[in-house]
Amino acid sequence: MKVKQGDRGPIVKEIQNRLLKLGYSVGPTHADGNFGLKTKEAVIKFQKKTGLKPTGIVDKETYQKLIFESYELGDRTLYLHYPFFKGRDVLELQKILKSFGFNPGPLDGIFGPLTEKAVREFQMSVGLVPDGIVGPQTITKLFDSARNFGSSSVVIYPEREIGLEPLKDVPIALDAGHGGIDPGAVGPSGLKESVIVRKIANEVENLLSGLGARVVRIYGKETNVKLEKRMKKAKEAQVSLVLSIHLNSSEKPEAGGCEVLYAGKTSELEEKSKRIAEILASEIATSLGIKCRGAKIRKELYILKNSDAPAVIIEPMFISNPTEEKMLYQEETIKKIASAITRGVLKYFERLRL
Ligand SMILES: [Zn+2]
Structure with a gap:
């Protein structure tokens, strides 16, 4: 050239x-x-x-x-990619991470495994999902923290060592509400609940596994599995939490927002389920910028009343609401929901410094 x-x-x-x-x-x-x-x-x-x-x-x-x-921090999303990302933006990131006490490896402007590890540790310390991806949220936190760090009003260093696998060996049952011949609810433009809940569940499984959790998939890959069978699987795996993912639906098209259903066969289980339900509802609603309808008790639902662990049915949005259905077509919405659920789980198990 x-x-x-x-x-x-x-x-x-x-x-x-x-x-x-x-x-x-x-x-x-x-x-x-x-x-x-x-x-x-x-x-x-x-x-x-x-x-x-x-x-x-x-x-x-x-x-x-x-x-x-000519790359400035924020110009592009940085993550561990082969070949490695190189640029002034990576160098800037490494310098900031180093100044906070993390070890991004040599200050060479190359986003390698050590830089990724430092990013995840930083994310963990500020309460972000530690996915190692430097996107808008992480960049905002980096700059905010850098500003605060300058005035030393905020301690950036992790207070306790949480490690890179904060959910190490925590068994979590994951359920996608529908599939096979059962499409679940169908949106005004024809979007099927079964398709979306499976996408979300997949994404959640990736994130939770990445944090060390032992994810037990209780739904079938292709066909619909009976609820009894699903709960039997969860029981056998002695899971600490059951997450069942659905989408809400109403005859009123204007009904919208996020709600999380809970119950428990003992008062202790009910209390724990309520806590995670409240955390999840607020995390999801905040991250999507939609109405938070909160946690709702639903004692009659099979999964909830038959679980030996805290259990919730997550209804992130209404597929029957045209605006929310439109959002559900976007990959970004799926990612946001999955990431909010993961963050909620970390909060519930108190694996985030808050
Ligand atoms: Zn459903």
Whole structure:
């Protein structure tokens, strides 16, 4: 690759945009896609600044450096990806993590396993789901914490060692309400509850397993499993919690929001189930920005009255509500629900520092 004075086209425009972003002027017509003298001068300045040979020609090395330098923290979502993400944004992240006392490995601008581990530890310490993904939520927390850290009003270091597997060996039964020949409720545009609850359950299983939990899937992969069979499975696995995922439905299209149903065959189980139900309802509603209908006792429901562990039926949204059904088509909504459930579980088991 050699892009030089006299060249034109999209690649020149991209180079100019990156130079502009880094504060170099490329002339009065800005990123016009024409590699003129001003652009050449900017390239030379950039090369001098970054220790490259000042040729004014964008070769592979200069181009890669330009890409590296022009990423700012927040420009993209960072996570452990092969090949590793490289850039100024990663370097910035590593510096912030290091200043908080975490160990992101060498400050090299490369997002490798050590940086990921430090991200997860940071997320854990501030009450985020420790998924190792640096998205908008984590970035906001990083900047907030950095500001607070400056005024030393907040202790960033974890108060106690929770570790990377805060739910290590905790057995949790996971149920997706419908499937097989049973579609569950169907939304106004035809979206099936069975499809969505399975997506959510899958995502929850990934997240909880990633935190060390022993997830016991009590629903069938293809066909619908009888409730008796599901609860037998949960009983045999001696789970500490039963999560059953459904979607709500009403004849009134305007009915919406999140509610979590609970009950317990003893007063102790009922109390514990109520606590997790309240936590989950508020986590999900907050994360989706929808109405929180709270925890509701439903003594007649089979799963709830027959569980030996605290048990809840989670109804994150109303599939019968056109607005909420629309949201359910989006991957982001599924991820948000799953992540809110995971966070709720961590809170319930007191594995988050709050
Ligand atoms: Zn259902």
